[in-house]
Structures are given as C-alpha cells and as structure tokens.
Amino acid sequence: MRNAGLGSWPHRRARMAPKRRAFTFEDTTVTYGELAARTTKLARRLEELGVRHGDRVAYLGPNHPSFAETLFATHQLGAVFVPLNFRLSPAEINYQLADCGARVLIHAPSHHAEHPRAISLDDYETWLAGGSQEPLDEPVSIDEPALVLYTSGTTGRPKGAILSHANLLWNTFNLMIGTDIGAEDVVYVVAPLFHVAALTQTLLPSFVKGGHSVISSHWSPEDCAAAIEEHRVTWMFGVSTMYADLAASPQWLTADLSSLRMLMCGGAAVPDSVIRAYQDRGLVFCQGYGLTETAPGATFLEPGDSLRRAGSAGTPVFFGDIRLSEIGEIEVQGPNVTPGYWNDPVATAAAFTEDGWFRTGDIGRIDDGYLYVVDRVKDMFISGGENVYPAEVENALTDHPDIAEAAVVGVPDARWGEVGRAFVRPHTGAVVDPVALREFLVPRLAKYKIPVHVEVVAELPRTGSGKVLKPALRRLPLP
Incomplete structure (x- = not known):
C-alpha cells in the first residue's frame, strides 16, 4: 500500500482478521472486514463532496462508531481529521471550523454548527450506502498531518495542535510497550473520543492489535458496570472523577469486575483513597502524564508502582524523554511530539526550546526517575x-x-x-x-x-x- 498512514489500518487489519469484532455500539457489532468496506465507501462519499489530499474533515458529536469511520476514511484520502469538542458553545465550535477550514462536517443530530457541507448522522447510513466500493490507495507519508486537535489557548483563543501519523504511531508503540494489550482484549471506550487520550490510548492501540472496542456515547457508573459485566471488558481509560463515581455508586459492591485487568487514568492524579478502593477489589491503575501535543503519552506509571509511587506520573515512555528546565518546567522530546500548531507559527516557535524540546507549561520534580507534577507555569x-x-x-x-x-x-x-x-x-x-x-x-x-x-x-x-x-x-x- 502506498498509504503509510492510519487510512490503511482498516484494510491491513481486515486482511489479517476480517471476522474479528472491531466495534460494538449499543446492539450493533461491526467486524474488521465490514469496517474496511464501510470506510472505503465513506472515503468515496467524502471525495464526492470535494475532499482532497490535505483538506480537513471535522466531526462533532458524542462517541459513535462513525467517529472512527470518519477518521479512517479521511485518512484514506490523505486528508486531516478534526474532532471537535461537542461540549463547546456554538460560537466556539464555529470559530474552530473556520480556523481549520473544514471542507466537510459530519455531526450528530443533537449538535449543529454552521457549515455548508454538513452531514447529519440521521442521514449517515443512507448516504453511506450509496458510496462506491472502488478501492483507493492515496499515497500518504507518516510525517503528514493526521489530526488537528484544538486546545484552549492561554491568550483566550484556541490553538489547533497538529499530530502527524508518525506521532500517533509512536504513541501506539509506547503504549503497547508499557502495557500488555492483546487481540483478545475488550476495551470500554467511554471517555470522549475528541480527547486525544480516549482516542490514542484506547481505540487506536486496540485497533492495531485486533481487539474489540465497546463504544459508549455517555458516562454513568451504572452503564459502566453493566458494560463490564456484559462484554467482559478487560481494560478502559477514564479520568479520576469517573473512577471515583464508580467506586461511590451502588453497583460498586455487587458488580462483577472480574474481567478487568487494567485501568488507565489521565487528566489528573488519582486520589489515594480511590486507588485503595480499587486495590481492595484487586484492580490497579496505570497512570501517566502528557498533553494533546505529546499524543499524549510522555510518562507512564506501571501498575506495580501505583501505590508505592502514588502521586507520581511515572517514568518517561520508551520512545521519549523528559527533562526539567532551570525553573523546573517539564520539557518533552520524542517522535510523539507535535510538529506545531495549525497556521500559527508564532505559537509553534514559542512552544519549543532552542534545541527542540517541547515546553509543557507544567512544573515538576523528578525523584529516582519518577516524575511528579507539582504546579503549572500557566494558570490552566x-x-x-x-x-x-x-x-x-x-x-x-x-x-x-x-x-x-x-x-x-x-x-x-x-x-x-x-x-x-x-x-x-x-x-x-x-x-x-x-x-x-x-x-x-x-x-x-x-x-x-x-x-x-x-x-x-x-x-x-x-x-x-x-x-x-x-x-x-x-x-x-x-x-
């Protein structure tokens, strides 16, 4: 294949295991073979709407299999995928659509935005069914932009962080080295996919290994406990609040969590009380530190250290390095680090040191190789x-x-x-x-x-x- 990027993944995975389950959403399951066919049809449909190599395709809505289909179809064409935060106000979303110059917007019916080429999920299946199945193999280099992810800027205007196909590949490698995820794993994808962690720490690594992603459009402790039991979920990603909610829910003492073997957490440190509640159930956390701009894994705390090193963000990922500046700011270098910000050379230049390390804006300390995030240079x-x-x-x-x-x-x-x-x-x-x-x-x-x-x-x-x-x-x- 001439496409070395993510657009080739559905077909690479389908030729290895076409009948394996790729995604389950509510009562519908799609195999890798079916998904490969659907992404080709979608790519052809996007092509009909004028999407060409380098164009941007935006997605707006809660978690849904169409999110991943749009991502892969966009990348088949060599275009750039722009997942939008559906929690933002219309004014914020419209700004980001204009800033990235999205050619097409695919959106959930519950979320609208001003765009001349908008496809609602209400019409998605009918529209998709008419797409051509003619294979395509657009040449795509792994160094090309794959995603533009908007992060709120300290100046009050959001910036579009670019992640290349290579950034996503290296982040996947780092996660697979730090964990033992496999083809038999079932991952619960409930954190919003527009966030880099949910996408690149769960769905994409599972996809590469041929695992089964159970996708949920909303979070609730009750639904989480039920999904773990029904699908025998083996791992999931969440933020500290979600895990605290589950541990405090009525389902906590009765839910069958025996299938779980790995819980990943990011966004903020997990309180010791929550860690102990899960340890008492025989469950441990894999915590880490990173940013959108680092795809996101910069450090990782393995399960065995979760209590001994409580409060730590772990050690640097295998293919990556961290250091502290003179004022203690955490700086990151590695093949997972963004090349810069969309159409913003000033912000890009300011984000890197003279010798090419990414400035995180966070203050940290390192103890015996373990990173502790203690404050923020910025006020975020x-x-x-x-x-x-x-x-x-x-x-x-x-x-x-x-x-x-x-x-x-x-x-x-x-x-x-x-x-x-x-x-x-x-x-x-x-x-x-x-x-x-x-x-x-x-x-x-x-x-x-x-x-x-x-x-x-x-x-x-x-x-x-x-x-x-x-x-x-x-x-x-x-x-």
Missing part, C-alpha cells in the same frame, strides 16, 4: 479531566457590559478535582448578580468552563507591575 486547571484556561473565561466574563475586569483561578473540588472561581470587578455604579453572570456565560462557554464560584470584588490584588496576583486569589478561603 483541570476540571473533570477537561483543561480550563482562565484567560478564555476571563475574556468571556469581560464581555458582560457591567464587568470591568475579571480574574479566574482553579480551586479544589471533591467531585471534579478543580473548578473555576471567578473574581469580578464591576464598572463604577454597576450592580452584578453572580447567578445572572453565570447564566450570561452559558451560550459563550462550555459548561465545564463556567466558574462554579463567582465573587464580586472592589479591586483585584496586583503586583508592582500591575499583574493580577493569582496566587493570592488561590489562597483566599471560600465564603
């Missing part, structure tokens, strides 16, 4: 596994006609890990209602970005140079 915080950049929230707050300035920090939360706390200074004479201000943000920001706590203040603490003293705000007790 993580809420329920989602990155929240205060500058973006602050920009939305100051769009309100009564707000003169705003400062947002992350504060601890028992359920979500961290949530936003906003301090707003009104214009002289204005009266601000915190409840009404949160409602003002609803059409402008994703729900997880909206501050849980809003406080009206007369002034914000500042340094001598006029910068807001966010550490001082973080130290203030909640009212």
